[in-house]
Amino acid sequence: MTNDDVVIIGSGIAALQLAVQLNNHLNVRILTKGKVRTANSYLAQGGIAAAIGVNDHPSKHIGDTLEAGRFHNNLDTVREIITAAPSLIRNLSQQGDVFDRDSNGELFLGMEGAHSEHRIVHGGGDATGKNVIEHLIGRLPENVTVEEDVFAYELLLNADKTRCIGVKVKQTDGVIQRFYGSHIIIAAGGCGQLFTYTSNAETVCGDGIAMAYLAGAEIVDMEFIQFHPTLLSINGQTKGLISEAVRGDGAILVTEDGTPIMEGIHPMKDLAPRHVVSQRIYEFLKKGKQVYLDIRSIKEFSKRFPTITAICEENGICLADGKIPVAPGSHFLMGGIKTDLAGRSSIRGLYAIGEAACTGLHGANRLASNSLLEGLYQGNQLAKWINGTRTEHQELDFSHSFQPVFSEQADLPDILQIKDSMMEQVGIVRNGANLKKQQAWLAQFNVDDIRLDTCSTADLTKIFMVITASLITKAALQRTESRGGHYRSDFPIEDNQHWLRKSIIHKKDRGLEKNNELIKTALAT
Structure with a gap:
């Protein structure tokens, strides 16, 4: 049992940015399910978006973000984060050799889908996440303790359930530990592993969101799942991400x-918003036709994209042929734990940052390379909040015994069953009949009784996957329109009259679920 000032669950860019920015006199503990370097952030290829080009301006970046998000975004949040982006990038670039530069020593700016300007800063060509994470790990101060291979599974609340005061974890040997703190932060990422095809790390199963839901926090916009259009596809299996920057550099999607x-699908063609491109590729795949990225126009491809080149070569793709087989897969969750800009949730003492949180920045569909930006921003903002807040140590209850407990047999589905059923029923194209079928299938497992x-x-892991999958399915069934990453074949158009700027919020009240169909306005103007 420990009592820290700050306990961070997760080890991605938002978590590490927070840890680095906190005052050195605070006791900070990072808990991660795997290793620090297995977070989604470490795998990020594309880059970070910031309006720092000569012809660019934050107003253009704001416009692109709103358009990609299909105007479901929180406008104040978008303005705040996008306006802060240039200074965040400059500060990071001044701390070390993090980003790529051109022959003049200026930051190299790439282009990605749905952006109107070249504004994507990269590191190591297509290894931006790795570069930034290694930089932040190198800056972690001595007051930060990192605990790897610990599975956080239950948030601890005070007696009257008004404040989060800690978290339970299981070690690899089954021993249960409790970590108490004045500030408990969920930075555990999204839920990409709920689907058969995904770009996400193996550990990203929706744990943090499920824990927050069980504790009574508000969960919002779970229907909005972004499917990345281009994962490497080999014999019906996805093997890794092919960054949108490849299309930004001129690659086009073609048939055999x-x-x-x-052509003729969207004015931006291959650089259309991700939901448009994913749905188009999906149409061909459902007809049994493979889709490829034609990369013949990109000079020195292996030099520009060394990580992607390695992934392709490891899987037997001859890049000299100029074609990479691709398929869409789950990539990013626009929804999550409802928070403000500093990461404060609806429960006192509980915060969420990064992909686990929903600030309203991404709306119904994330603009490419805005996610690492949000992580940097939220980590920075929450650090400012905590640094300026008086630390309140919690009184510990030593009456509990912390010995390993043997598992009871639980009636739970196989993980592959969850993934395959979610991909088929709640994937790229949805409809009411399939969503009801999935909802009934998930409901039979009675995870609340375990x-x-x-x-x-x-x-x-299975329990949290079922809970998070249920939240996605419920929200997808309730939203009777198509918007951004949420596409209903039975409601194929955006219904601005009934759904524009409205969010679906789910909340579990003190352990008793309500049919929480709370629909609130996300954007006032």
């Missing part, structure tokens, strides 16, 4: 015979 598939202390980490 070389016919472009985005005592978490008695479960193995394998069963805890």
Whole structure:
């Protein structure tokens, strides 16, 4: 049992940015399910968006963000984060050799889908996440303790359930530990592993969101899942991400015979917003036709994209042929734990930052390379908040015994069943009949009746996947329109009359679920 000032669950860019920015006199503990370097942020290829080009301006970046998000975004949040982006990038670039530069020593700016200007800063060509994470790890001060291979599974609340005061974790040997703190932060990422095809790290299963939901926090916009259009596809399996920057550098999507598939579909063609491109590729795949990225126009491809080159070569793709087989897969969750800009949730003492949080920046569909930006911003803002707040140490209850507890047999589905059913029923194209079918299938597992202390980490993963999948399915069924990453074939158009700027919020009240169909306005003007 420990009592820290700050406990951070997760180790991605938002978590590390927060830890680095906190005052050195604070005791900070990072808890991560795997290793520090296995977070989604470490895998990020594309880059970070910031309006720092000569012809660019934050107003253009704001416009692109709103357009991609189909105007479901929180406008104040968008303005605040996008306006702060240039200074965040400059500060980071001044701290070390993090980003790529051109021959004049200026930051190299790339182009990605749905952006109107070259504004994507990169590191290591297509290894931006790795570069930034390694930089932040190198800056972690001595007051930060990192605990790897610990599975956080239950948030601890005070007696009257008004404040979060800690978290329970399981070690690899099954021993249960409690970590108390004045500030408990969920930075555990999204839920990409709920789907068969995904770009996400193996650990990203929606744990943080499920824990927050069980504790009574508000969860919002879970229907909005972004499917990245281009994952490397080999014999029906996805093997890794092919960054949108490849299309930004001139690659186009084609069929086996070389016919472009985005002609006449959107004014921006292959650089259209991700939901448009993903749905177009999906149409061809459902007909049994493979789609490829034609990269023949990109000079020195292996030099520009070394990480992607390695992924392709490892999987037997001959880049000299000029074609990479691709398929869409789950990539990013626009929804999550409802927070303000500093990461404060609806429960006192509980915060969420990064992909686990929903600030309203991304709306219904994230603009490419805005996610690492949000992580940097939220980590910085929450650090300012905590640094200026008086630390309140919690009184610890030593009456509990912390011995390993053997698992009880739980009636839970296989992980592959969850992934395949979510991909089929709640994936790129949805409809009411399939969503109701999935909702009924998930409801049979009665995860609310399982005592978490008695479960193995394998069963805890399944429980959290079922909970998070249920939240997505419920929200997708309630939103009777198509918007951004949420596409309903039975409601194929945006319904601005009934749904523009309205959010679906789910909340579990003190352990008793309500049919929380709270619909609130996300944007006033």
